[in-house]
Amino acid sequence: MSVVTVSDAVIEELKGIVGPEYVLIDKPARYNRTRVPAPFPVHRWGDYVPDVVVLPATAEEVSEVVKLANRFKIPIVPRAGGTGLADGAVPLRRGILVDIKRMNKILEIDLEDRAVTVQPGINMLKLNEELKKYGVFYPDDPASYPCSIVAGRIGTSGFSLISSRYGHTRDLVMSMQVVLPTGEIVEVGDGGGRKLRKSSTGFQLKHLFMGHQGTLGICTEATLELVPRPEAEFAAFFGYRDFEAAYKSTGAMTKSGLATLAAVVLFDDKKVQYLRRDDEAYIPQPKSVNSVIATAIYGVEDEVRAAGKRLLRIAKETGGKYLGDEVSQGDWASRHDRYATPLHGRLLNGQVVPMCWHCEDSAINYSVIPKVRKEWHSIAERYIKKYEIFDDWGCFFYTNAAYKPWGDYLAEIDIGIWEQRLNEENWRAWVECKREITQVALKYGGSITACHGSTREGDAEFVPVEMKGGFEVMKRIKKALDPNNIMNPGKNMLDKAYED
Amino acid sequence: MAVNNNLQQEFVKKWRDNAYGCFTSGHKFCREVCPVTQVTRNENHTPTAFHANIVAMEQGALSIEDIAQDYVNCTMCGACELRCPNTLFTGDFYRHRTQTVKVVKAMRALAVQSGIEQPNWKRWVEATVDKKSEPVLDVPINQDNVAAWAKGLDLPIGGETILFCDCEAAFYRTSVPRATAMLLKKAGIKFGLMREQWCCGGPAAEMGYTDHARVFAEHNLADWRAVGAKRIIVLDPHDYITFTEDYPEYFGEDFDIELVYITELVADLIRRKKLKLTKPIKRVVTYHDPCRLNKRKGIFESPREILRSIPGLTFKDVDHVTQWSYCSGAGGGFAVERPKIAEEISRRRLAKAAELEVDTLVSACVWSERPLSARGRELKPKVEVRDLMELVAESAGLDYGGVKV
Ligand SMILES: Cc1cc2nc3c(=O)[nH]c(=O)nc-3n(C[C@H](O)[C@H](O)[C@H](O)COP(=O)(O)OP(=O)(O)OC[C@H]3O[C@@H](n4cnc5c(N)ncnc54)[C@H](O)[C@@H]3O)c2cc1C
Ligand code: SF4
Ligand code: SF4
Numbered sequence: 001m002s003v004v005t006v007s008d009a010v011i012e013e014l015k016g017i018v019g020p021e022y023v024l025i026d027k028p029a030r031y032n033r034t035r036v037p038a039p040f041p042v043h044r045w046g047d048y049v050p051d052v053v054v055l056p057a058t059a060e061e062v063s064e065v066v067k068l069a070n071r072f073k074i075p076i077v078p079r080a081g082g083t084g085l086a087d088g089a090v091p092l093r094r095g096i097l098v099d100i101k102r103m104n105k106i107l108e109i110d111l112e113d114r115a116v117t118v119q120p121g122i123n124m125l126k127l128n129e130e131l132k133k134y135g136v137f138y139p140d141d142p143a144s145y146p147c148s149i150v151a152g153r154i155g156t157s158g159f160s161l162i163s164s165r166y167g168h169t170r171d172l173v174m175s176m177q178v179v180l181p182t183g184e185i186v187e188v189g190d191g192g193g194r195k196l197r198k199s200s201t202g203f204q205l206k207h208l209f210m211g212h213q214g215t216l217g218i219c220t221e222a223t224l225e226l227v228p229r230p231e232a233e234f235a236a237f238f239g240y241r242d243f244e245a246a247y248k249s250t251g252a253m254t255k256s257g258l259a260t261l262a263a264v265v266l267f268d269d270k271k272v273q274y275l276r277r278d279d280e281a282y283i284p285q286p287k288s289v290n291s292v293i294a295t296a297i298y299g300v301e302d303e304v305r306a307a308g309k310r311l312l313r314i315a316k317e318t319g320g321k322y323l324g325d326e327v328s329q330g331d332w333a334s335r336h337d338r339y340a341t342p343l344h345g346r347l348l349n350g351q352v353v354p355m356c357w358h359c360e361d362s363a364i365n366y367s368v369i370p371k372v373r374k375e376w377h378s379i380a381e382r383y384i385k386k387y388e389i390f391d392d393w394g395c396f397f398y399t400n401a402a403y404k405p406w407g408d409y410l411a412e413i414d415i416g417i418w419e420q421r422l423n424e425e426n427w428r429a430w431v432e433c434k435r436e437i438t439q440v441a442l443k444y445g446g447s448i449t450a451c452h453g454s455t456r457e458g459d460a461e462f463v464p465v466e467m468k469g470g471f472e473v474m475k476r477i478k479k480a481l482d483p484n485n486i487m488n489p490g491k492n493m494l495d496k497a498y499e500d
Numbered sequence: 501m502a503v504n505n506n507l508q509q510e511f512v513k514k515w516r517d518n519a520y521g522c523f524t525s526g527h528k529f530c531r532e533v534c535p536v537t538q539v540t541r542n543e544n545h546t547p548t549a550f551h552a553n554i555v556a557m558e559q560g561a562l563s564i565e566d567i568a569q570d571y572v573n574c575t576m577c578g579a580c581e582l583r584c585p586n587t588l589f590t591g592d593f594y595r596h597r598t599q600t601v602k603v604v605k606a607m608r609a610l611a612v613q614s615g616i617e618q619p620n621w622k623r624w625v626e627a628t629v630d631k632k633s634e635p636v637l638d639v640p641i642n643q644d645n646v647a648a649w650a651k652g653l654d655l656p657i658g659g660e661t662i663l664f665c666d667c668e669a670a671f672y673r674t675s676v677p678r679a680t681a682m683l684l685k686k687a688g689i690k691f692g693l694m695r696e697q698w699c700c701g702g703p704a705a706e707m708g709y710t711d712h713a714r715v716f717a718e719h720n721l722a723d724w725r726a727v728g729a730k731r732i733i734v735l736d737p738h739d740y741i742t743f744t745e746d747y748p749e750y751f752g753e754d755f756d757i758e759l760v761y762i763t764e765l766v767a768d769l770i771r772r773k774k775l776k777l778t779k780p781i782k783r784v785v786t787y788h789d790p791c792r793l794n795k796r797k798g799i800f801e802s803p804r805e806i807l808r809s810i811p812g813l814t815f816k817d818v819d820h821v822t823q824w825s826y827c828s829g830a831g832g833g834f835a836v837e838r839p840k841i842a843e844e845i846s847r848r849r850l851a852k853a854a855e856l857e858v859d860t861l862v863s864a865c866v867w868s869e870r871p872l873s874a875r876g877r878e879l880k881p882k883v884e885v886r887d888l889m890e891l892v893a894e895s896a897g898l899d900y901g902g903v904k905v
Contacts (some may be wrong), residue, residue, distance in 0.1 A: 024544075027566045032549045036527045046561055055542065082543065083527055101541040121541065123532050133855075146583070148529040354517070356524035419524050420791050 006051040006074055006096065012091070014054055014096070015065040022102070024053040033079055033097050036087055039417045041175060041427055048090050050077065053125055057102050059177060059185055059220035066486075067183035071094055073484045078214040078306070080121065080152030083144050085359060087455040088155060088213040091488035098218060100151050104129055107221070114226040115174060115195045120151035120219045136226040136337030136436065139166035142451075154219050157211025159361070159451030164254075165262035165298050166227060167402040168451075170210040176220035178209050181482035185220070186450035194223050199457055213453050214488040232304035234297040235332035236311060238320030239289035243268050244370075246291035249318035250397070253295065254405040256314055260299035260307045263398070263403045267292045268373060271394025271414075276347070285323065287489045293320060296332055345416035347392045348384065355391055355416035362436065362441035363450035369397055375440045376413045383433045389426050390433070391416035400450055410450040413437060434458030442466060455491045463493050511610050512558045519554035521586055526552070530580035530600075535845045536573045536834070537825035545573035547580035547600045550607070553838045568611035572618055574604045575845070576706060576832030577791035579824045599682050601796070603706060604832075608708030620836045621707040622752055632698040632716070634667030641671055646697050648901065653681050658727030659692035662745075665735035667699050675902035679893035680735050680762060682900050687775040689765075691733060693798035694723045702742030707833040717742075717750050724757060731758040735889065737792035737865045738831065744797070763793070763864055765874050766892060767802035770809050775897040780812025784858045785886075787815070787848065788872065789823040790865030791831060803864050810895045816856045826852060828868035835871065846871040847878070854879050864888045870905055 001117060014023045024030070030049045047245050056062045069076040075095030082089055091097055106127065107398060110116065111134055118127060125146045128137045140153055141160045148158070153169040154176065154244035160168050167252060174197060175189020189206050191199040241247035267275075269290045276285070277395045285292075293315070297307050314324060322328075345355025364372055381391040393414035402405020435458045437447050448454045454463050464471040475497035478485075485498050528545040530535050537546050549570065556562040581587055584598040611617070627635035632643060647655075649670050655663075663684070665677045684691060701716030711795060724732065734740045740761050748755050769775040787807060793799040800820035807815045828833055829845030853861045861876060861883050863869055869885050876883040895898045 026544075027562055028553055028556075028570055029542075031562060032543050032546075032552055035552055037525065039525050040521075040523075040526070042555065042559065045556065045559060081528060081531075099543065102545070104541060132572050144527060147531060281695075354520050354524055394645055420520055448699065 002449075005094065007072075010068065010074065012051055013068055014052065014065065017068070018054050018056045018061050020458070022057075024055070024056040025051075029053050030097075033082065033099060036082055037085055038419050039358050039422060039430060040419070041422060043422055043424065043427070044425055048092060049094065050091040051094050053099055055099050055102045058177060059184065062098060062100075062179045062218050062220050063183045063185050065096065065098060066179050066181065069486050070182055070484055073486060075227065076486050077488045078151065078155065078218045080149035081123065081147050082129050082142070082152075082404060083214075084146045084152055084156055084452065085157070086363075086449065086456040086459065087153040088453050088455045088491065089152070095271045095486075100218070100220075101149065103220065103295040108136075109134060109226075110195065111136065111226070112193050115223050116226050117194070117221065118150060120154065120176075120222055121149055123149050124153075124392045128384055131226065131307045132229070135229055137229050138172065138224050139227050140169050140172050140224075149220050153437040154210060154222065155213050156451060156453045159398070161398070162296065162298060164264070164405040165400050165403070166400045167225075167259060170207065171402045172225045173206070173210070174223045174225060175206065176209060176219050176223070179220050181484075182486040189223070197322070211453060213455050213491055215478065215491050215494055216487060219485075230298040230300075230304075232299060235310065236295050236315070237323040237327045237328045237331060238293045238295070238315045238371055239285055239323050240291040240293070240320055241288055243291045243373075245319040246293055247369060249315060249320050251291055252314050252318045253293070253311060254366075254399055256310065258297070258307045258310060258405070260293065260297045260303050261311070263294070263296045264297040264405055265294040265399075266369075266397040267294070268395045268397075270377060271396055272390055274414075285327075289321070289323075292323070294332060340416060345418060347388055347391070347418075353418050354420070356419045357393070358415045358417055358434075359452075360413050360415070360437045361450045361452050362411050362438070362446045362448060363400055363407050363408055364441060364444060364446035366406075368444040368446070369409060372411055372440055372444055372446070373438045376437055376489065379433060379436045379440070380413065380415060383429060387426055387429045389418040390430075391419045411441070411446070424486045428499050430457045435461070438462055460491065460493055464496075507610060508557060509563055511606065513607065514556060515554050515603055516558055518603065519551040522548065522551035522584070522598050523555045525586060527585070527778040529585055530583045533579040533583045533825040535577060535579070535825070535829065536576055536841060538825070538848070539586060539841050539844045540573070542568045542573075546556045547584075547598075550574070550600060550603055551598075554603070563594045564607075564610055564614050567607070568614075568616045571604050571607045571611070571621055572667065572834070572837045573841075574601075574832055575827050575829060575834045575842075576601045576604060576702050577827045578795040578877070579791070579827070582795055582824055596860060603707075605706055608706070609710045610708075612708035612710075618707070618837050621709075621833055623835070624836050625704050625707060625712055628699055628704065628712075629701040632719075633671065634699055634703065639671045640673060641667075643696055645794060647693055648671055649677050650681060650693065653678065655681060656692040657695055658726060658729070660728065661689070661691040661731045662694055662724060662729040663691050663733045663735070664700070664739055665697065666739055666866050668736070668870070669736060669857060670697075671867050672905055673869055673887070673903065674903045675877060675890055675900060676869075677735065678902040679887070679898065680889045682735070682898045683766070683775060683889065683893045683896055686896060687769045689769075692727065694720070695727060696723055698723075700739045700742040702738050702746060704834055705746055707836075713746070714750055717747055721747070721751065721755070721757075726836065729757065731760060733762060735762050736867065737761075737790045737797070740868055741792050741796060745847055746781045761793070761797075761802075763799065763802040763806060763888065764887070767805045770806060775892075775896060777810050777892065779895050779897050781810055781891060781895050782812050783860045784814040784816065785860040785862050786818060786826065786853050786856050787888075788826070788853070788861055788863040788865075788868065789820050790863060791827050793864060794820050795824060806892060807862065810891055812837075812885045813891075816858055818852075818856070828863070828865070828872050830865075830871050842871065843875070846875040850875040850883055853883050858883060860886055862886050862888050862891060874905065
């Protein structure tokens, strides 16, 4: 694949479209917009630097930029918060990077029909700061809540921690405006009015534009669900003597039929050990606790009180020990911040080094959790022994289904990686490790990913495997919408659409 | 390591581990509280970028010439450091806190040392060479009138306790030091002025002119010593940072001066009934947590305690954590180089105050008051900006006079 560089003439045209101030060609602007969370191959940083960065303010500007890119067949990559964990926003073929963070206005708050229309560059925490005044909120709640952005949530089809109660990004975005790879601006969503939750006309296009990682266009506006702010919140953490007991208890809780149950998270023994190691924020537990379940119930006061009682009973009956109000409230409140704090990593000899966090996020069924977990840890162990740059930070399992806790699970294994030591050999080892982990998920009927997307080396190769016949459909759609393969090329194996 | 020259190599060596602490997480939790990024939405201006650039420098991919400009975009408010999960969770255990303010300051110094200067900062600092004070526009500034604000107050020179008056307060908002001096006198506190008061040197240091800043610091310390000062009452948060962070760095163990921040002292005086607030003030107010007090020094209780003790006042508080994402835009020399963005930061701060339907925004940082007042006048209805000490003096029945701009 040849790399097209952006000519001065194109840069001048871009300046005409978005204004000279918003076309950045300086090195730091381009270097910093390549970087995504770790492991970021520092040793290859220079390979993926875009040629030019544009910061548009409107859908029309985005459309003109895309038309220009299409005319000159220049790769173009949308970037929101740059917090995606699957390299979706990394410009593999350089070209134009469209940073949509300036498009962060709230366009309409409709309390009557319960919808808020926003430009896609707004962050959820910021949006909710505004919505608080009206007694409503937008309940997309990833661990990256303070830093990820609506457009990136759409681009990745993200996972919300309180989804069992409120749904995930794809359920919470009612409709959106998209600039297609050829520059047309279209609306997708149920019905014609932008604010319908269910219609039956035509194809279900909204889902096509969820989780495409910027390969099918650029979202420029979105209409989102508004839900009442929960009157009451009940968080409870339970300790178990072993993983097996906690696993069974998880099943009992999630299948209980409690409609207000918003989240059930199962932390395995490796995760508890990791948190215990040296993190002062983790309140010490008795030694007998080897697995933990974190739960949260959201709703109106009367429902939550009753559901809380029932949940405590289920936990007790299945061997769980309530860990107390301090742990429960404190740890749940800080859940957004518990990720990605480095300096926890330990080498085999116990030495603490500043490691970064990589998470593998498969979607799997409840029944296979024990097997997947076991195989994942044994893969990690092999790599830890062989390469002195890895650490196993444990697994957790999150209820994954929208509006129902009993669905499948987001299964995550967190691997610490000593990024400062990444060279080509260690990098290849990491990709291999990732491949093995991915294959385990597929072997047990799971999916490569539950929310981050499959755009990182080690995942991407398996997209055709998981999608099977559906991959043929993907290729046809990609080629039809993006005849020149300009939108985020190189991702998801979609280059294959242009091979014949 | 592929860094370009010695100065940069030294810099990278000093800051690389701190930079990697951020780089390896890189989640950008800091972005949405950064006052500059909130306005510009430019990733170059994020704390994340400030650290990533150092890693790129280590790789030889970026040099000080490439990045110097970006480090102008910081008010040094410290919000990012507080919001950073590295500080929140691993900070205590490993004695590791993501240092961003220091990095920005050090990078600005590296720029100046490397001969890269920002035009307005250069002019600003050059003007202070003769004036020895912050070059405030349109006001005659020199050592002869540095204490003109104290006219008629009959304050002695020297003594064990010295009131240090910020340049902005000395020349621009003289109502603040006047109010402060009068209420201290009323409460029976004995204090004097310096013989010759120069700028604290903080702004020059923040703009990267470290050597220059040190000259000021040395002068001031010598003056304190000469008049027998043991304790300094500070009425501006910026000075407080300079005295508590820069001066100990310059002078090490020798720096044995006690520093007292005015709100802590006044709250104590009220608590001990040495200062009685009797005159009701019929205003609906909210409080602006000055970044350097709240975010950087953890002083947020005493100003609130004082406000609550003023009779007649309706105080609509916003908790100090929410205020991590506010800033007046006035700090870190930022407004000197980026006045438009600074203005927008102040405008947003006032808009937040207006949402609470107040008639007054009370600050405890004189630097913030000029820009905030200007934006408050734009609002309908207007929001007036007052200094906390002005309100205290008023409620203590003092007619302090002076100028407010
Ligand atoms: C600490 C931490 C915790 C996390 N926890 C979670 C979690 O709980 N759940 C979860 O789902 N994720 C989580 N993530 C991952 C990440 O936050 C999400 O993937 C998020 O959706 C990415 O958002 P972003 O704004 O950073 O997007 P980016 O990383 O900028 O982009 C993501 C993808 O979307 C595309 N894109 C960006 N803008 C547009 C647009 N306008 N139109 C079309 N495509 C676009 C990009 O090209 C890219 O492929 C976490 C990440 C971190 C760092
Ligand atoms: S400064 Fe802290 S919050 Fe910001 S990106 Fe770095 S580590 Fe994350
Ligand atoms: S100190 Fe304040 S202005 Fe500077 S980077 Fe941090 S949050 Fe932004």
